[in-house]
Amino acid sequence: MMANPGLKLPPPFEEAIAPYERELMRFMVRMTGNHDDATELFQEMCLRAYKAYPRLEDFSEIRAWLYRIATNLGRNRARDNARRSRVIVDAGASYREPASDQIGAQQDVAAVRTLIEALPEKQRQALTMRKLGGLEYDQIAAALGCSIEGARANVSQALKKLKAEWSQL
Amino acid sequence: MSPQHPVERYFSNSDIPDETLDHLLREARQKLEPRMRVIRRSEAAVGITKSPYGPLLIAVGPAGLLMVHYLNTQSMQHGIAMLRLKFDPIEDAQAAEQIGDQIRRFAAGERDALEYKSDLSLVTGDFQRRALQRLMEVPFGAVITYHALAATIGAPSAQRAVGNAMATNPIPIYVPCHRVVRSDGIIGHYGGGTQCKVELLRTEGFAIGQNLRLPAQAVCGHRVTHIFCRPDCSAARRANPDKTLIFATAESARHAGLRACKLCHPQ
Numbered sequence: 001m002m003a004n005p006g007l008k009l010p011p012p013f014e015e016a017i018a019p020y021e022r023e024l025m026r027f028m029v030r031m032t033g034n035h036d037d038a039t040e041l042f043q044e045m046c047l048r049a050y051k052a053y054p055r056l057e058d059f060s061e062i063r064a065w066l067y068r069i070a071t072n073l074g075r076n077r078a079r080d081n082a083r084r085s086r087v088i089v090d091a092g093a094s095y096r097e098p099a100s101d102q103i104g105a106q107q108d109v110a111a112v113r114t115l116i117e118a119l120p121e122k123q124r125q126a127l128t129m130r131k132l133g134g135l136e137y138d139q140i141a142a143a144l145g146c147s148i149e150g151a152r153a154n155v156s157q158a159l160k161k162l163k164a165e166w167s168q169l
Numbered sequence: 170m171s172p173q174h175p176v177e178r179y180f181s182n183s184d185i186p187d188e189t190l191d192h193l194l195r196e197a198r199q200k201l202e203p204r205m206r207v208i209r210r211s212e213a214a215v216g217i218t219k220s221p222y223g224p225l226l227i228a229v230g231p232a233g234l235l236m237v238h239y240l241n242t243q244s245m246q247h248g249i250a251m252l253r254l255k256f257d258p259i260e261d262a263q264a265a266e267q268i269g270d271q272i273r274r275f276a277a278g279e280r281d282a283l284e285y286k287s288d289l290s291l292v293t294g295d296f297q298r299r300a301l302q303r304l305m306e307v308p309f310g311a312v313i314t315y316h317a318l319a320a321t322i323g324a325p326s327a328q329r330a331v332g333n334a335m336a337t338n339p340i341p342i343y344v345p346c347h348r349v350v351r352s353d354g355i356i357g358h359y360g361g362g363t364q365c366k367v368e369l370l371r372t373e374g375f376a377i378g379q380n381l382r383l384p385a386q387a388v389c390g391h392r393v394t395h396i397f398c399r400p401d402c403s404a405a406r407r408a409n410p411d412k413t414l415i416f417a418t419a420e421s422a423r424h425a426g427l428r429a430c431k432l433c434h435p436q
Contacts, residue, residue: 006224006240007217009249009258025190025197039197046201051208054253112179131180162176 013053017046020063023133024070030128031074033117041077045070064142067135071125071143078121115165119158122146126154127162213256215249216265221276222342222365227265228252233288234268236339239361251339255290272342276372280309280424287343296322297334304335307348310373310421311390311414312383314352320411328352336360342369352410354382374417383415388435390414390427397422402433 010016017024024045028038049069056065116124122144129135129143130151140151213230223241226248227234235256238248252258267285274282287305292298299322307313313321315328315335324330335346341360347369351357356377359366367377376384389405390397392412397419398405405413416422419435429435 006245007215007226007260008245009215009260010253012257012259021194022187022190025193026185029185029190029193035193039193039200042194042197043201043204046197047204047208050205054250057250108175109179112176115176116179159176163174166174166176 010053010056010059013050016053016059016062017049017066020066024066027067027070027128027133028074030132031070031125032077033113037077041070041073044073048073061142063135064139067129067133067139067143068145071129074125075121111169112162112166115162116158118165119161123154123158123161126151127158130155210255210257212259213252214261214264215252215258216260216262218265218269218272220269220272222272222361222368225265225269225272227268228256228258229261229264229268229285230256230288230290232290233286234340234343235288235291237268237272237341237343238339239341239365241365242360242362251291275342276368278372280373283343285343287340289339289344291339294334296324296327296330297337300331300334301338301344301346304346304349305344307345307414308421308425310417311425312348312350312370312375313414314410315349315357316352317411317413318349325411332357348373350383350415356381356383370417374421376417384417388416388419388422390416390422390425395427396430397427397435398430399433399435402430402435404430404432 025038025042028041028045029035032038032041045066049066052069056062116127119127126140126144129140130137135143137148137151137155140155141148144151144154146154211231213228213235215226215228217240218225218227223239226236226238226240226245228236228238228248236248236252238245249258271282271285289298289301292301300318303321304313304318315331316325319325319327319331322331331349335349336358338344338346338360341347347359347366349357356363356366356370363381367381370377375387378384385400387400388397389400389402389408390413391405391408392414396404397416398408416425416427419429422435423429
């Protein structure tokens with residue numbers, strides 16, 4: 001008998017997330033500032049996403065959905081770290097910025113990163129998703145669970161704050 | 170903002186090279202694999218097959234048949250959503266055809282055609298599981314009332330709950346919820362539509378007419394004594410209705426291992 005054109009199955013989990021793995025990893029390196037933490041976070045995200053995958057109904061939303069899981073995990077991790085110890089570990093220890101090494105603006109980059117890390121959680125994540133993940137505002141809004149205007153505002157306020165603080169350095 | 174601004178430059182220049190990301194991904198996937206193995210769901214072969222009861226969505230898991238879903242009356246999306254909660258669906262037309270073939274043979278009157286093993290993994294409630302398990306003991310050519318089925322699982326006033334359990338039966342036809350009828354002789358509702366229940370019962374020998382009632386010439390079989398009688402037999406009238414099955418014909422009662430009553434001599 002012929003294959004049934006009516007049957008529409010969701011893609012297998014690995015296949016569904018494959019197109020976004022690289023950008024998610026980039027997002028996690030940004031978020032944690034650390035390769036080891038990023039790989040750890042990536043695993044957590046996969047496990048959590050796999051468990052929740054049956055409840056995902058709209059597959060056009062999968063990118064924002066994955067970012068949402070990632071940001072939630074990032075937030076949990078930041079909170080746990082803050083609770084566990086107030087000692088500031090050099091988060092950038094295993095983190096390199098190869099492109100900026102080449103142009104010799106390492107200090108600037110480090111300074112900007114420090115400023116970004118000091119941003120409020122939501123602004124930081126919105127900014128990272130927008131500027132480094134290249135997401136659209138509606139996807140950021142879905143990931144952060146806020147309105148599109150809210151996402152836009154978070155990004156622009158983050159940028160404004162960065163620039164203001166930069167000029168005060 | 171000018172492109173020279175350090176904040177802008179940060180975003181335009183500080184991209185992490187793809188090789189680094191790929192390396193990190195490989196590392197993450199390697200560590201992830203054993204952890205995924207622990208939580209990975211089993212795969213279920215899913216396909217659509219045609220049957221005399223309309224198109225059916227079929228799902229077969231490693232331990233047996235998981236789902237028969239009437240696409241005429243139920244939404245495919247809902248069926249797949251139910252399945253995904255416990256299994257990872259993989260399209261497999263062949264597995265569905267194997268089940269479809271058995272169902273078509275069954276519809277043609279072959280009583281032992283449904284030989285594929287059923288797997289009640291998609292059943293969530295303990296009550297429903299018990300009801301469906303006891304229901305599987307009701308043989309071809311016989312029906313039981315909602316009330317009697319409730320009594321067999323130790324809840325004699327739970328006929329409504331049994332009705333709900335039948336309505337959400339994941340494997341109709343194989344787990345024969347069409348063999349459950351109302352105590353007043355009307356055949357009652359069915360997930361695949363009432364007409365579908367009529368067809369299934371006719372296949373098993375019940376001459377269901379326009380009034381949707383069981384025919385008067387059916388015989389009563391006692392589940393404990395294994396004796397079957399005419400419905401008007403004095404012995405049958407004294408029997409506990411909760412222990413009674415209604416057979417389409419004396420032949421189907423005999424086939425199920427019962428003997429004829431020596432008082433009323435059902436032919």
